[in-house]
Amino acid sequence: MTVYKTFISRLKLNYAAGTLLALIAVGSLMLFTPLNIPREQYFLLAGVLVISLSIMIMLEWVVFSLQVRPIINCFTAEVDSFSTLQNVYIRTHRLPALAVKRILGPHLFGLMLPAAVMTIWLIYTGKLAIPYFYVLLASMSVVLIAGMHALIEFYLTSYVIRPVLLELGAWSLRLFGKELTLGGRVLISIKRKLRWSFFLIGAFPLLLYSLAVQFRIGAWNLGDTSYWQWAVYILFVGLGFAFVGSRLLTREIVLPIQHLYEKMAEVKIGHLRSGANDLFSDEFSRLISGFNHMLRGIKIQAERNNQLLESYFATLAAALDARDPYTAGHSLRVAEYAVGIGLLAKLPEEEIHDLRKSALLHDIGKIGMRDAVLLKEGRLTDEEWEQIKQHPALGEAILKQIEPADAMAPFLPGVRSHHERYDGGGYPDGLKGEDIPLFGRIIAVADAFDAMTSNRPYRKGLDEQQAIAILEKGGGTQWDPHFAKLFVEAYRKNKESKKAP
Structure with a gap:
C-alpha cells in the first residue's frame, strides 16, 4: 500500500503543479498584457479566467479519476485472476500517453473554448473593449501552453509509474507464479x-514569444507588408529549424537502438556470429561494447553446451556399441558417412550438425533389446526379428523422454525412419520415396554400407567394392537413388585419387 499511496500522491502533486504553471502562464498573458482597458473590465477578464479554469479543473479531475480507477481498484480490492493483473499492468504502462489526453482535452474544451466564447460575448455586448483578434491570440497561447504542459506531464508520469509496475510484477509472481510483461509490445x-518532444521544446519559445509580441503591438497591422514578410520569415526559419533538428536528434538516438534491436533479434534465433557494429562515439559506444562483451560470453557458453551435447551423444552411441563387440564404432562410422553425404548434397551447416547427432543415435533403441536377441549369433526367429524391427520406434520413444523436447525434435525423424525403404517395403511405418524424412534416407545409405562391410558372428563382412555395387544396384528400390549415387561416386573418386601416383 505504500507504493500505491506514493503513486497517487505524486500523480496529484504533478497534476497540481502542472495546472498551477498553466494558470500562471495563461493568467500572465491575459492579465499583465497592457490592454488599456478600465479596471472593471480587467475584473471581467479575471472572472472569465476563473470560471474557465474551474471548468478545466473539474473536467481534468473527472478524466484523471477514470484513468486511474482500474489501478486504484487493483490496490484496494482483491485481485482474482492473472488476466486482471495483466490488464492493470498494461493500463499502468498507458498512463503517460493517457496523461497527454487528460491535459489536452480539458485545456482545450474546459479552458480555451469557454473562455473564448465568454470573451467574444462580452466584446459583442460592449462590456469589454478589446479587439477580437486578442481572443485568437489568447486561444493560440492556451494551445501552446497545453502542449508543453502535456509534454511535462508525460515524462513525470513515466517516472512515477515505475515503482507501481515493479510492485505489480512482484504480486503476479507471488499470487500466480507468472511474470508480467508486455512481450516486446510497443x-x-x-x-x-x-x-x-524535441519539436515542442524548439518551437515553444519561438511561438510564445511571437504571440507575446503581437499582444504588445496591439494590432495586426495587416497593411504593413514588410513587417509580415519579416515575421513570417522568422517564424518559418525557426519552426523549420525545430522540425529538422527534432528529426535529426531523433534519428541519432533511434539508429543505435534499432541496430541493437536487430542484433538482439539475431541472437534470439541463435545467430551468434556477428556482434553489434561500433559506429557511435557517445554513451551508445559503451552500450555496444557491453552488448558485444555479453555476446562473447554467450558464444563461449554455447560452444561449451555444444561440446557437452556432442559428448553426450557420443557417450550414448558408445554405450550402445559396447554391448556388442562386433558393432563397436558402428554409430560413429555411420555418423561420419552420413555427414559426408550431407556435405555432398550441400545441406546447410546447421542441418549437417543435426544429421550427425541423429546418425550417432540412430540405433539407440537397441538399448531396449534383450541380449538374447540382440547378441544372438545364429539366425533370428520370426518373433525375434519382429522385436529387432521395433528398435527405430523404441529409439524415438527414448529420445522423446529427454528434455527439452524441442531440442531433441530435429533428431527424431532420422532415428525412426532409417530402416524405411525407398520402395515402401521398410519399417516401422512402410513409408515410400520422399515421404521418408530426409535424415532417414541419408542414414539408411550410411548404415547399410557400414553394416555390409562389418564382420558379424554369423557372417564375414563384404568387401567394400561389393558393398558399393549393392548400393548402386539398390538405388531407387531400397535406398534413395540420389544419396546412394552421391555416396557411390564419392567412394570411387576417393579410391581413384589414392591410386594416382
Missing part, C-alpha cells in the same frame, strides 16, 4: 516520443 514508439 505502446508508444521512442521515435514518435522524441520527435514531438
